[in-house]
Each structure stands twice: as C-alpha cells, then as structure tokens.
Amino acid sequence: MLDAYLIRNELAKVAKALASRGYSLDQARLQDLEIKRKSLQAVTQTLQAERNSKSKNIGKAKAQGEDIQPLLDEVANMGDQLKAAETELSQLKDELNNILMDVPNLPHESVPAGLTEEYNQEVRRWGEPRQFDFTIKDHVDLGEQLGQLDFETAAKITGSRFVVMNGGLARMHRALIQFMLDLHTSEHGYTETYVPYIVNADSLRGTSQLPKFEEDLFKLHAEQEYYLIPTAEVPVTNIVRDTIIENKAMPRKFVCHTPCFRSEAGSYGRDTRGMIRQHQFEKVEMVQVVKAEDSYQALEDLTNHAEEILKRLELPFRTMALCAGDMGFSASKTYDLEVWLPSQNTYREISSCSNFEAFQARRMQARWRNPETGKPELVHTVNGSGLAVGRTLVAIMENYQNKDGTITVPEVLHHYMGGVLKIDLK
RNA sequence: GGAGAGAUGGCCGAGCGGCUGAAGGCGCUCCCCUGCUAAGGGAGUAUGGAGUUUGUAGCUCCAUCGAGGGUUCGAAUCCCUCUCUCUCCGCCA
Numbered sequence: 001m002l003d004a005y006l007i008r009n010e011l012a013k014v015a016k017a018l019a020s021r022g023y024s025l026d027q028a029r030l031q032d033l034e035i036k037r038k039s040l041q042a043v044t045q046t047l048q049a050e051r052n053s054k055s056k057n058i059g060k061a062k063a064q065g066e067d068i069q070p071l072l073d074e075v076a077n078m079g080d081q082l083k084a085a086e087t088e089l090s091q092l093k094d095e096l097n098n099i100l101m102d103v104p105n106l107p108h109e110s111v112p113a114g115l116t117e118e119y120n121q122e123v124r125r126w127g128e129p130r131q132f133d134f135t136i137k138d139h140v141d142l143g144e145q146l147g148q149l150d151f152e153t154a155a156k157i158t159g160s161r162f163v164v165m166n167g168g169l170a171r172m173h174r175a176l177i178q179f180m181l182d183l184h185t186s187e188h189g190y191t192e193t194y195v196p197y198i199v200n201a202d203s204l205r206g207t208s209q210l211p212k213f214e215e216d217l218f219k220l221h222a223e224q225e226y227y228l229i230p231t232a233e234v235p236v237t238n239i240v241r242d243t244i245i246e247n248k249a250m251p252r253k254f255v256c257h258t259p260c261f262r263s264e265a266g267s268y269g270r271d272t273r274g275m276i277r278q279h280q281f282e283k284v285e286m287v288q289v290v291k292a293e294d295s296y297q298a299l300e301d302l303t304n305h306a307e308e309i310l311k312r313l314e315l316p317f318r319t320m321a322l323c324a325g326d327m328g329f330s331a332s333k334t335y336d337l338e339v340w341l342p343s344q345n346t347y348r349e350i351s352s353c354s355n356f357e358a359f360q361a362r363r364m365q366a367r368w369r370n371p372e373t374g375k376p377e378l379v380h381t382v383n384g385s386g387l388a389v390g391r392t393l394v395a396i397m398e399n400y401q402n403k404d405g406t407i408t409v410p411e412v413l414h415h416y417m418g419g420v421l422k423i424d425l426k
Numbered sequence: 427g428g429a430g431a432g433a434u435g436g437c438c439g440a441g442c443g444g445c446u447g448a449a450g451g452c453g454c455u456c457c458c459c460u461g462c463u464a465a466g467g468g469a470g471u472a473u474g475g476a477g478u479u480u481g482u483a484g485c486u487c488c489a490u491c492g493a494g495g496g497u498u499c500g501a502a503u504c505c506c507u508c509u510c511u512c513u514c515c516g517c518c519a
Binding site: 004006038041042045046048049052054055056057058059061063068071072074075076078081224244250270365373374375376423 | 436441443444445455468471473474475476477482486487488489498500
C-alpha cells in the first residue's frame with residue numbers, strides 16, 4: 001500500500017509514476033473521495049468531542065445529585081446524528097482503502113522504463129552454456145527414461161501440473177534444499193526458519209497477494225478462511241506483522257524452505273510440459289527486514305546470495321533488471337535470475353529478488369524503533385528465491401546430461417548425495 | 427472432541443457503567459543526591475489518525491483495554507458473535 005500522504009498531497013506525481021508501469025490511477029475519483037473524507041472526518045470528530053464533553057458533564061451533575069434531565073434532553077438526538085456521520089465516514093474510508101489496496105507500488109528511479117519484458121535489462125551474465133556433441137533431451141525425456149520423473153502417476157493421484165519423483169532425482173531434489181539452506185545460513189548470515197504452510201487472509205493481505213490475486217491461490221474449504229501458501233514470503237514476512245522491532249535486532253534475515261502452491265489460473269497453455277510450472281513446488285526463500293536506508297544495498301546483497309547458488313552449481317545464468325511494466329504488484333525494484341535451459345535454448349526465470357520498500361510493511365504495520373527519535377518507523381522488506389528448487393533440478397538435469405541419458409551430479413552436491421556421482425537407471 | 431478459566435500499556439497487575447489512556451509495581455530514559463558500590467529523591471515513558479502549521483516541531487481533537495457488532499447521554503467495565511491462550515478428560519504423529 002502506498003503512503004496516504006503521497007496520495008493526498010502528490011497525487012499527480014503518483015499517477016505519473018504508476019503510469020510508467022502501466023497502471024492508470026483514477027485521480028478525479030480519489031481526489032473527490034479524499035475531499036469528502038476530510039470534511040466528513042472533521043465533522044464526525046467535532047460531534048464526538050461534543051458528545052464526550054456533554055457526557056462528562058452528565059456524569060459530574062449526577063455525582064453531585066443534580067437533575068440531569070435537561071442535559072439529557074440536550075443530547076437527545078445527538079446519538080443518531082453521530083451514528084450517521086460515523087457510518088458514512090467508515091464507508092468512505094472503506095471505499096478509499098479498497099482503492100488503495102488495489103494500487104501497485106511505485107517503481108524506483110533506477111528501474112528501466114518500459115511496459116513489456118522486452119524492456120528488461122540484462123545487468124550481468126555468468127558462465128558459458130555448454131556445447132553438446134550429441135542430441136540433447138529435455139528434462140522430461142531424461143527423467144522419464146531414467147524412470148525417476150513420473151507425470152502420469154501424479155496426474156492419476158491428483159491431476160495435471162504435479163509430479164512424482166523417485167530414486168536419485170528425488171534425492172537430488174532434497175539435496176538441493178539442504179545445500180541452499182546450508183549456504184545461506186553458514187555464509188550469508190540468514191536464520192533458518194520453519195513456518196506454517198497454511199495462512200490466514202490477514203497474512204495474505206500483508207504481503208499483498210490479497211485482495212487482488214485470490215485466483216492464484218488455493219483456498220481451503222475449512223471453517224476458517226485459510227489458504228495454502230503460494231510462497232514462503234507470506235508466512236515469513238508476516239513474522240514481523242504488527243510488531244515493533246528493537247534497533248539491536250535489526251536487520252532480520254530469514255531463510256526458509258517450504259512447498260509452494262499456486263493455482264496457475266490463466267496460464268493454461270504455458271509450460272504445460274514438465275516441471276517448469278507446477279501447482280506444487282519447493283522453494284528456498286530469503287527474506288530481509290531492514291531499515292529504509294539499507295534496502296537497496298540489501299536487494300543487491302540478496303540477489304548476489306541467490307546468484308551464488310547458481311555459481312556453485314556451475315549453472316550459466318543472467319541477471320535481469322525488470323522494467324517498470326514487468327514487475328510484480330508490490331515491488332519497487334526486481335532482479336530476475338534466469339538460468340540457461342539447453343532444451344529451450346534460452347534463459348528461464350529461476351529466482352526473483354525484489355525490494356518492496358515500505359509497501360508491505362505499511363500493510364502489515366511492521367516497524368522498527370529508531371533510537372534517535374524513539375519513534376517507530378516502517379521497515380523495508382526485501383525477498384527473493386534462493387532458489388526455486390524444482391527449476392534448479394530441471395536446470396541441472398539438462399545442463400549436466402550425458403549422451404547415455406545419465407546425469408552427472410554437480411560437485412557441490414556430492415556431499416549431500418552420499419557420494420553418488422551420477423544419476424542413472426538403477 | 428467434552429468440561430472449565432481467561433485475554434488490560436515493554437512486562438506484571440488493578441479496575442467491573444461516568445473525572446480511567448487507564449491505579450500500583452517492575453523495566454527503561456533524563457535530572458538530583460550520595461567520595462566509589464549499593465541505596466534514595468524527582469520528572470518522563472503507547473500506537474494510529476485528523477485539524478492547525480512552511481514543517482514528520484508544538485498545540486487541539488478523535489480512536490484504540492484480543493477482534494467485530496449491540497445496549498447507553500456515556501462502555502476496559504453490561505449483552506451477542508468470533509479468534510486466541512491456559513487447565514482437566516479423551517484422541518493422536
């Protein structure tokens with residue numbers, strides 16, 4: 001959510017910034033509602049003040065044994081008047097709030113201009129795509145021929161966009177999670193965290209999956225309004241919701257492995273083959289809760305932390321600065337990491353690292369106490385995948401494949417694979 | 427799943443219809459005093475919002491005692507719904 005101060009006082013500027021990411025803000029309507037809100041709030045508060053002071057007088061008069069009937073007559077119809085004003089005001093505030101909850105974040109000044117992905121800018125590239133001297137297979141063929149990826153059985157058990165893994169691939173999938181968590185905790189300073197995989201609507205509003213993106217979520221048919229998490233970002237970031245963090249506890253850096261559940265509504269034709277786009281996948285997520293002045297450095301650091309995983313796995317990748325129009329709803333700035341997929345002869349997204357500035361913090365009322373002023377200030381939140389595990393597995397399978405259909409295990413995973421060097425038929 | 431108890435400020439804890447944004451204690455900050463230490467005295471110590479203002483300073487006002495409704499001139503206090511916590515029984519990885 002944007003700062004209400006900006007909406008009130010710099011509406012034109014805000015509208016212009018939003019237009020750069022393809023969002024058209026209804027300025028006239030907002031301004032109109034805001035003027036109404038202002039006068040109605042003033043009226044309501046005046047009535048409340050009057051009611052409060054008169055009620056106090058009644059209390060005093062009664063304590064002194066005076067006749068309070070004249071005073072009661074005086075306030076006789078105040079109640080209705082006040083109630084009407086309060087009701088109208090709260091409706092107006094709801095309306096304003098609903099609009100504001102739907103407005104995306106403002107892009108940072110360093111974000112490339114442009115509305116579509118062609119305007120994303122490559123910031124760096126690492127590694128050389130391997131030259132194969134045989135006809136390569138994609139991960140689906142490799143996995144099925146190894147008998148270790150099984151989409152048919154998954155479709156029987158559940159439906160499309162799920163997978164059953166077994167044997168070496170299932171183990172490597174698990175090994176990747178361990179490797180990522182170990183690297184981020186031991187070398188990058190994150191605290192390993194375990195969280196619920198089912199969250200309530202407040203948490204989803206906090207990180208802004210709700211109200212706008214409900215169709216992307218799996219909602220449970222339970223008594224409570226519960227949802228499966230689409231990313232660890234939701235439960236982990238909401239750890240700091242409605243809290244004031246002491247200065248000495250800042251910054252907070254969490255790393256967390258969770259499954260992620262996405263309905264993928266509206267993506268029916270896309271990536272239907274294989275493990276690229278599933279309803280359920282594993283992800284290791286990094287979340288940093290930092291002071292405002294530190295958040296852009298934190299974004300660079302966190303992006304480097306994600307890149308480090310790819311480097312150690314020796315997977316070629318490039319880092320893209322997303323243009324204004326291609327960024328997610330709540331991001332001020334986003335870097336996507338794209339890993340090389342030989343079968344697609346292109347780079348595909350494997351991590352997305354974003355600075356949300358105070359956008360999520362404002363919704364969550366997540367603050368830290370500035371010792372210089374003694375006052376709470378909104379934190380900035382920064383997060384990114386480090387990495388999407390299923391896609392990492394896909395990248396390893398395709399980049400490390402051998403002519404005979406076996407897959408060489410990357411060196412950094414040997415330790416986690418109990419000395420298995422190659423994934424083959426047995 | 428059954429039975430009961432509870433939710434108040436950073437923490438503990440009073441209040442059970444009016445002068446309570448909230449006693450008292452602890453903690454914390456500042457000041458004073460004591461040769462040091464320990465102790466003592468004083469002042470301060472929630473959050474969000476609106477108005478005013480050049481101002482995120484000051485001042486005025488409003489809201490908030492788990493959440494949401496209701497009763498009342500007036501609710502932390504009474505009523506309803508929900509959430510969470512604790513105790514006992516049952517079940518259970």
